[in-house]
Amino acid sequence: MLLAIDTSAGTSVAVVDGDTVLAEGSTEDTMRHAEVIGELIDLVLTEAGVEPDALDEVVAGMGPGPFTGLRVGIVAARAFAFGIGRPVVPVVSHDAIAFEEWSAGTRGPLLVVTDARRREVYWSRYELAAAAPLRTSGPGLCVPAAVPHPEAVRIDATQVGAGALGRVALLHRSLGRADDVAEPLYLRSPDVTMPGARKRVSQ
Amino acid sequence: MTTRNAGEGWEPVVLGIETSCDETGVGIVRGSTLLANVIASSMDEHARYGGVVPEVAARAHLEAMNPTLEAALAEAGLGIGDIDAIAVTSGPGLSGALMVGVGAAKALAVATGKPLYAVNHLVGHVGADVLADDALEYPTIALLVSGGHTSLLVVRDLVGDVELLGETIDDAAGEAFDKVARVLGLPYPGGPQIDRVALGGDPKAIHFPRGLMQAKDLEKHRYDFSFSGLKTAVARWVERAADAGEEIPVADVAASFREAVVDVLLTKAFRACADFGIPRLLLGGGVVANARVRQVAAERAETQGVTLRIPPLSLCTDNGAMIAALGAQLIASGHRPSTLGFGADSTLPVTQIQVDERPAA
Ligand SMILES: [Zn+2]
Numbered sequence: 090m091l092l093a094i095d096t097s098a099g100t101s102v103a104v105v106d107g108d109t110v111l112a113e114g115s116t117e118d119t120m121r122h123a124e125v126i127g128e129l130i131d132l133v134l135t136e137a138g139v140e141p142d143a144l145d146e147v148v149a150g151m152g153p154g155p156f157t158g159l160r161v162g163i164v165a166a167r168a169f170a171f172g173i174g175r176p177v178v179p180v181v182s183h184d185a186i187a188f189e190e191w192s193a194g195t196r197g198p199l200l201v202v203t204d205a206r207r208r209e210v211y212w213s214r215y216e217l218a219a220a221a222p223l224r225t226s227g228p229g230l231c232v233p234a235a236v237p238h239p240e241a242v243r244i245d246a247t248q249v250g251a252g253a254l255g256r257v258a259l260l261h262r263s264l265g266r267a268d269d270v271a272e273p274l275y276l277r278s279p280d281v282t283m284p285g286a287r288k289r290v291s292q
Numbered sequence: 293m294t295t296r297n298a299g300e301g302w303e304p305v306v307l308g309i310e311t312s313c314d315e316t317g318v319g320i321v322r323g324s325t326l327l328a329n330v331i332a333s334s335m336d337e338h339a340r341y342g343g344v345v346p347e348v349a350a351r352a353h354l355e356a357m358n359p360t361l362e363a364a365l366a367e368a369g370l371g372i373g374d375i376d377a378i379a380v381t382s383g384p385g386l387s388g389a390l391m392v393g394v395g396a397a398k399a400l401a402v403a404t405g406k407p408l409y410a411v412n413h414l415v416g417h418v419g420a421d422v423l424a425d426d427a428l429e430y431p432t433i434a435l436l437v438s439g440g441h442t443s444l445l446v447v448r449d450l451v452g453d454v455e456l457l458g459e460t461i462d463d464a465a466g467e468a469f470d471k472v473a474r475v476l477g478l479p480y481p482g483g484p485q486i487d488r489v490a491l492g493g494d495p496k497a498i499h500f501p502r503g504l505m506q507a508k509d510l511e512k513h514r515y516d517f518s519f520s521g522l523k524t525a526v527a528r529w530v531e532r533a534a535d536a537g538e539e540i541p542v543a544d545v546a547a548s549f550r551e552a553v554v555d556v557l558l559t560k561a562f563r564a565c566a567d568f569g570i571p572r573l574l575l576g577g578g579v580v581a582n583a584r585v586r587q588v589a590a591e592r593a594e595t596q597g598v599t600l601r602i603p604p605l606s607l608c609t610d611n612g613a614m615i616a617a618l619g620a621q622l623i624a625s626g627h628r629p630s631t632l633g634f635g636a637d638s639t640l641p642v643t644q645i646q647v648d649e650r651p652a653a
């Protein structure tokens with residue numbers, strides 16, 4: 090049994106047991122991750138009737154996603170895992186979107202696109218085979234006009250469901266695939282300007 | 293909150309999380325006893341930019357959070373199950389940085405089933421003094437000075453009555469040190485650098501302007517600070533000397549600049565002591581590391597009959613222990629935990645000591 094948390098778009102938290110989502114709580118609000126994260130975790134645990142100690146692991150959506158919000162979910166997942174003494178399993182957030190499409194029966198090439206703000210988008214390309222979805226390229230960041238892989242069916246997502254995130258983590262494990270995304274997928278450098286030569290104050 | 297251990301003389305073990313600027317701090321206290329104080333700083337990463345870059349700080353907090361939690365528990369010799377409550381800085385500070393601590397604290401509180409106290413960073417600086425051997429007396433005037441804030445407070449009750457008397461209307465004092473250091477070609481952070489080169493300099497060599505210290509400022513800005521004009525005056529002085537082909541007397545410039553900052557800070561702080569008839573002054577914040585600040589404060593305290601309190605430096609710079617200490621005081625005075633819905637408030641007023649206290653049942 091696991092707790093899954095994703096704040097790469099809105100905020101979504103779920104308790105997943107095997108292939109079953111016992112409880113999922115989400116908000117599409119992209120501005121209030123820090124405000125809602127604690128209540129949502131508390132809510133899904135209560136709804137699922139699960140004590141924190143009964144969880145085996147915590148799945149963290151690592152993005153891609155806008156920095157400030159993305160970090161709230163990752164740090165919450167890490168701190169929660171620390172609190173119960175269980176491991177964190179990092180997963181690419183787009184994998185959850187592809188997994189949902191695959192679960193709904195979609196097959197073939199799929200392109201997942203999400204908002205990166207500042208007039209850019211994040212994208213990942215998948216191959217939805219009968220056995221499982223597989224990310225073949227990405228995640229990447231670009232301006233909307235430069236989105237690659239026109240051959241794939243494109244899906245523009247505004248939400249990442251934590252239930253799907255938890256289930257895809259278990260699917261990856263059953264297939265022996267490693268989710269080796271230890272670092273948050275910001276895909277952008279911090280906005281910093283190196284100080285130039287100091288400007289004179291006198292004329 | 294658990295009553296398992298409650299009883300006469302029982303003191304809660306509180307873990308405090310602080311991420312308002314560039315230090316990831318986790319501290320642990322038992323009542324007013326310090327058990328651990330671990331700080332991971334991203335200062336080195338900011339050095340090449342000449343100041344704290346919020347996004348760089350926030351990224352560093354995320355990576356440092358679990359290692360710092362682990363190190364603090366190890367230092368205290370405790371397991372996470374030994375913690376009775378968690379406290380976290382809700383504000384003021386850099387909002388992206390604050391959110392990392394808030395997210396971690398909430399998750400940790402739900403995971404462990406422990407009560408959570410969201411507290412004010414500035415009041416936390418005052419709370420650090422609780423960890424000293426002898427108890428702080430109230431009311432007290434408090435002067436908190438760092439790269440992020442310059443605030444003068446009157447604290448009548450640490451957990452119930454804190455009032456802001458004045459603050460900087462432009463740069464924080466620590467920022468002025470950084471900028472003047474740059475004018476003198478010294479690296480970041482400026483405070484220790486200015487201190488170093490000021491050694492042997494004459495603090496009276498150059499008279500730099502004192503902000504908001506004129507007669508006309510006595511009313512409206514009686515307790516406020518301004519360091520922007522001073523910074524510009526130093527730059528102008530150095531440029532003039534350079535233009536004239538003179539050698540810059542770095543020691544004198546640094547000593548004279550530092551003297552102007554120290555003079556304004558302490559004149560206003562001791563003025564507050566006199567105005568309010570409160571013969572107690574507490575200093576906090578990173579600028580307290582400055583030797584000249586401590587020296588002049590001690591001299592003036594002596595002549596004015598003011599009792600001066602300066603917590604050890606490791607508790608003056610931003611840290612989690614002061615947040616834990618404030619949390620422990622809130623518990624001891626019967627405050628209820630915060631609800632889980634609070635956020636990061638970059639401009640949290642100092643009057644709000646605790647954020648979102650749960651309503652009485
Ligand atoms: Zn501070």
